[in-house]
Amino acid sequence: MARITPDNVTPLRAGMATANLLSTAPADDQHIPFIDLQAQRRRLGKRIEDAIARVLNHGRFVAGPEIDELEDRLSAWCGARYTISCASGTTALSLGLSALGAKYRDAVFVPAFTFVSPAEVIARLGCIPVLVDVVEDTFNIDPDSLVRGIQMAEEHGLTPRGAIVIDLFGQPADYPALQKIATAHGLWLMADAAQSFGASLQGRNVGQLTKLTTxxxxxxxxxxCYGDGGAIFTDSEEIATEVRSRRQHGQGDDRMTHVRIGMNGRLDTVQAAILLEKLTILGDELKNRDRIAARYAKGLGDLVDVPSIAPGRTSAWAQYTVRLKRTERDQVREVLEKDRIPTAIYYHTALHHHAPYTGYPRAHGGLPVSEKLARTVLSLPMHPYLEADLQDQIIERFRTAIAAVRGG
Ligand SMILES: Cc1ncc(COP(=O)(O)O)c(C=O)c1O
Known part of the structure; x- marks a missing residue:
């Protein structure tokens, strides 16, 4: 097993590729954005500028009134009792793991097909990420592989402590099945909802599906937001108190008393002010995303494997990711690129093939689905402002690209 030190843990920012695909220009015939943030900005008009100006005027750039307001509004939105805003999704994962009591050398299970953050924070805390496989058609953690991971960990003398469950591309994982396994083995589940905030499972919103959600x-x-930011949701007062303290240098009853090891993990007031405006249109944006996903499914479902949403779940559609044949994915992408249709591959490498993670234990049975997905997935432009005619062009060009590749 690899020994993880600050030197050999490279903070891989595969997600930064997303940033490069963000549009700063309006959509036109020459430029189809992968994600069009400017369209959202136009819709909000001066509201964002006004919100930022209010913060500039009151001057409470750290822990300003917008922070409390945002936390209250997020709790009301998703139904969690407590929301604690913080500096990023990675900070949220790190604060959450500490609050759940993850200890040095504990085994914490994490899917191998994902963004690197969850595994990174497990390793940084001195715990052992145990990699488990995912289900091919939902991209989420496979409950059977989790059971095999727990067996493997126990056989190797590790202490299974908990699992980070990731709602990949926007769809909540199979929490009912996972919770049964967790309860049987005395594990906690922490939900990484970086991609699924706004989704639901059996009528319950993401944020309420586990003891702690990030x-x-x-x-x-x-x-x-317009920078980095994140949050933790929980119904537990104890967890909320601990997370708040760790977010602020492990603060106790007053600012200069420190009762645990913490960090500066706060969200900036300006970002909270921006999020407050964006939250007012999130519900409507999610409906648009649903409509766009349905149009892709109708237009492409006969040619490629389109995402399947399990009964009783909704997705926040952070990505619209199709699956192609191994032999054709890269060729199709190349044809689309020439045709100026932006696509992205989330994720082209499963975690256990990234250098710092090669030595970590894997569930019995290996990670074949994660490996297969890394070679077959392709994400298409997805954002709430993708107009139907533009989307039809994408669909048409995608169909032409597939035909060209399959035709020889
Ligand atoms: C599944 C998942 N978890 C965690 C993160 C980390 O979030 P952040 O970039 O805000 O630290 C991301 C971000 O891309 C993510 O996609």
């Missing part, structure tokens, strides 16, 4: 407000997320 999210990210990275600009391209379904609810994104």
């Amino acid at each position: 999210t990210s407000f990275f600009p391209s997320k379904p609810l994104g």
Whole structure:
């Protein structure tokens, strides 16, 4: 097993590729954005500028009144009792893991097909990420692989402590099945809802599906700010108190008393002010995303594997990701690129193939689905302002690209 030190843990920012795909220009015939943040800005008009100006005027750039207001509004939105805003989704994962009591050398399970953040924070805390496989058609953690991971960890003398469950591309994972396994083995579940804030499972919103949920407000997320940001949701007063303290240097009853090891993990007031405006249109944006996903499914479902949403779940559609044949994915992407249709590959490398993670334990049975997905997935432009005629062009060009590749 690899020994993880600050030197050999490279903070991989595969997600930064998203940033490069964000549009700063309006859509036109020459330029189809992968994610069009400017369209959202136009819709909000001067509201964002006014919100920022209010912060500039009151001058409470750290812990200003917008922070409390945002936390209250997010709790009301998703139904969690407590929301604690923080500096990023990664900060939220780190604060959350500490609050759940993850200890040095504990085994914490994490899917191998994902963004690197969850595994990174497990390793940074001195715990052992145990990589488990995912289900091919939902991209989410496979409950059977989790059971095999727990067996493997126990056989190797590790202490299974909990699992970070990631709602990949926007769809909540199979929490009922996962919770049964967690309860049987005395594990906690922490939900990483960086991509799924706004989604639901059996009528319950993401934020209420586990003891502790984290999210990210990275600009391209379904609810994104104009910089970095994140939050933790919980119904537990104890967890909320601990997270608040750790977010602020482990503060006790007063600012200069420190009762635990903490960090500066706060969200800036300006970002909270921006999020407050964006939150007012999130519900409507989610409906648009649903409509766009349905149009893709109708237009492409006969040619490629389109995402399947399990019964009783809704997705926040952070990404619209199709699956192609291994032999054709890269060729199709190349044809689309020439045709000026932007696509992205989330994720082209499963975690255990990134250098710092090669030595970590894997569930019995290996990670074949994660490996297969890394070679077959392709994400298409997805944002709430993708107009039907532009989307039809994307669909048509995609169909032409597939035909060209399949035709020889
Ligand atoms: C699944 C997942 N978890 C965690 C993160 C980390 O969020 P942040 O970039 O805000 O630290 C991301 C961001 O891309 C993500 O997609």
